[in-house]
Amino acid sequence: MESTVSAVADPGAGVNPLVDGADTPPAAPCALVVFGASGDLTTRKLLPALARLSARRELPGRFAVVGVARTPWTDEDFRRVARERVPSSDRRRADGGDQASWQDLLPAFRYVSGDYDHDETFERLATTLDEVDRSRGTDGNRLYYLAVPPAVVPTVIGALGRRRLNRPTASASDAFVRIVIEKPYGTDLHSAEDLDRCVHAVFDESQVFRIDHFLGKETVQNFLALRFANAVFEPVWNRRYVDSVQITVAESEGVGHRSAFYEQTGALRDMVQNHVMQVLSLGLMEPPISIEPEGIRDEKVKALRAVRIPNVRDVPEMCVRGQYTEGWVAGHTVPGYVGEPGVAPSSTVETYVAVKLLVDNWRWAGVPFYVRTGKRLPKRVSEVAIQFHAAPHAPFGPDRIGGLEPDALVVRIHPDEGLALIFGTKVPGRGFDVRPVAMEFFYGAAFPEGTPDPYERLLLDALVGDPTLFLRTDEVMQAWRIVAPILEAWAKDDPPIAPYRAGTWGPVDADALVARDGRRWRAP
């Protein structure tokens, strides 16, 4: 039986003593509104994440999913897609066997079809949300998720504002309307500022959850635990002991079906401005006073503000851009970037970036941070390697330490999430030969069932209103400021794009970038 609940304003609302003290407090009633509901992100990421949250009973009892998209679907079509496209393994815990909870949730799915630039679409959305509030008891609480192309974001936000869907309908103190905005957040500093003005014309900053799924990865979050829960690392986490840091985000795939997006974006905007800057800020930041959201975000922003913004004229010296040509990856011949479907033959979009960043603060002065990211590299790997200074003196003699590199701590983000400490050890036997060995920790082996998908974690955080793992506007803008001179130089074709053969670690110019400092790239 469908029943009716009226959200009555009440000063006592929001006080639930049964929630206090719970190890995982349930989220408040809410309608999740997904714009771009028929799109790839929704079916590939959001629906499976919802299914897993449902299987673990982490969604509120009073919950609804309202899909909005141009595709002319009905409620039933949306439910069918949700039923069919979520793999059965995503509907259950490995130890539980539970597909029923996902089936139980499907009646709470609604669908609104229409163009985003038609106000009638939002009229119908408002009507649907009113109906959902009555039938599902969602209390007027909304979580909007913009899984739409960047160009559509201002249109949707403007329409939400015009239709007054940007504020809670209930007057209870804990009623909420939040909005999750996917990357890319703008295409450069100016467009990001424009977008921010558009967002803030409709939503307060406290309502805005800018998502970067890298922050949902357990190993990225583990950076905080590694640094601030252990006394052993922090004393050496500075210029006195660290020689340099290398951040690698490598993909073996090409652009695939994302060529239209990639032609507008490139590696710098797609990876460096967001994912890499997030990892960088977690590595650079000072210890926060507490694990509270603003405490962490304040420190991240401070860290990014310390990153030296390069001069446009220095860009050729500290940055390399490349584009893959035909080659071999994992035993298969692959086309060059300009041979990919949908890519202009004359395209100069970069598929590879290597950049040297410097940080102007007491902790990191003089320590270079080498960042590289690219497509069609030999393998898919993301890692942060902290390279320590070499021992000041080797009493064993140079012939005894052949192949010994300075110690390194490698934080592996993907694959085999974990840590490796690389150090020298004596080879057994007579003499005193020293060789490098790796002491490894595999996150998945220590916590086999405990690693939620990034979207699962971030979706739940947005539902409960925890912004810690979302980007604040000043973080995003500072990240754009850091890459802005690079974009400006590239617009003048300086330096020109360097080709690299698919299946290699990038252009030779990238090797020269670190070789100029007497260093070389690690083999991840």
Next chain:
Amino acid sequence: MSRSRVLGLWSAPDADVGDAEAAIRRIRACDPAGSIRNAVVSLVTLVDDDRRNATAALRATGALGRRVPGRCIVVSTFAARPAGMKASINVSLVERTDTKSVCVEHVRLYVNGGAIANLSSIVEPWILPGLPLAVWLPGRLPRRGEPVVTRANQVIIDSARIGRPLAELDLAGLGELGTTDLAWIRLRPWRLLLADSFQGADISPFALGVEHADITGTRPWSTLLAGWLMSRLELSPANIRLADGDQPKVQIRARHRDRQAELLIEAVDAYEVRVATTVVGNAARRRLVRLPERFLVDDLEDALRSRPGPDATWMRAAVSAIDLLEHQ
């Protein structure tokens, strides 16, 4: 997904730990993946001479390795047998498709006769160094000053299986030990359901005005749940009525100003629960919620993953449950 494959077995009477460790190394060396242990805990299970507890504990800890890698040590003691001990070891490889395979070790210790008096010295060498130690007592509470227990970072009990209700004296000792109660963990789905049922602008104000709660179920499930409601909602024993029954049911009557609300959560069967909330004057809101099937290993996994240290919410619930029993 994962599957376990036994790499090797080893056993010996009056086993020397050094021999056992050497045997473990030999077995692990048989397979390249055996080099990775990545243990996060040592779990010592003291089953005394209770064969039923031993069987259940062996089954649960055997399945635990693929979820919480570590060394599980199940200890049986037989006072009437001649003094001595025997150890047997099972080294398994948990093979996974999504991450590295990992090696786990399952140790079974039989300690007999006078050796029981020195149990701590027998168990201690088997504990993995530098990692948290959890001690699980499947059928009893820890004894005062019990050496293996006092050394533990976490003590896991099951207050539903100690044969009597918890007493205040028990809680004083358990609070110091950083205890996790499996009975409390089994209550979690019901606690979440109750908390979730009071979520919502129309219903949440009633959480502060609960007048009466009827709780049906088997004891001590119902008493611990009642204790939790009492401690969270500031109810007195007079506000609670316990009834015995196989199908769990919680019925709550609440008032906020001049309005009344009722909340009913009742098990339809072992896996399905009916939830109904009614604010008088509004239509009832009803839904069916499926509960996941749970086994002892699930409870144990959740216990080992729970936050370390005393659980103040459980402690307050247990104190209130004792208060309730005294007034019933």
